[in-house]
Amino acid sequence: MIVFRRASAPVAFLWESAEQPPARWHGAGEGPAHYFADTPDGAWAEFLRHENITDARDLDGIRETLWAIELPEEVRLSAPALAPAALVGGLESYPACQAEARRLRATGAVGLRTRSAALLPTQARGWRVESGLRPAADRDGSVVVLYGPRPDLAGWRAGAEARPHAELLAKIRYLP
DSSP: OEEEEEEOTTSOSSOOSSOOOOBTTBOTTOOOEEEEESSHHHHHHHHHHHHTOOOGGGGGGOOEEEEEEEOOTTOOOBOOOOOHHHHHOOGGGHHHHHHHHHHHHHTTOSEEEEEOSSBOTTBTOOEEESSSEEEOOOBOOEEEEEESOOTTOEEEEEEEEEOOOGGGGGGBOOOO
16 A cells, blocks of 8 residues: 655654654654655645644645655554544644544554544545546545554655645634
8 A cells, every 4th residue: 555644855764763743643752653644646645634724725835745655565454443533633633633543552453544634525536637637536544553663664756845735724624
């Protein structure tokens, strides 16, 4: 499976220590936790959501690295058992997600896969070519989180000094 991650240049695409700010699926000191999206738009959406970038004019100042990372076929991902509102909620939903991630890790989970909190439903669709560019079929975005050091993962720069397209701004579920 190929997944995507946005990172500031020249930062590596993975965390190497537990000294990582807490986020939806890990608390303070529980890293490294590596967050990936199943589409490039999903990776950009996570960044734009957390930076609260809603104006297309602000996209001109973005110069980030977009990474494509190959996950091993044998990686087994768990699914969180939470209500949909918790999976896509704002910062108030983080404690429930972090507790669920702790529960999954205690049962031996090395990672999880769940719906994207940043992309609105059906907005992970790509493009197809038929007399020009046409939207591909609707699909929901997902996020993959892997825990612990991952020197086994290979990544490729899919874009250097890149920025998202302005049309993505309308596809994001922003933090309240």
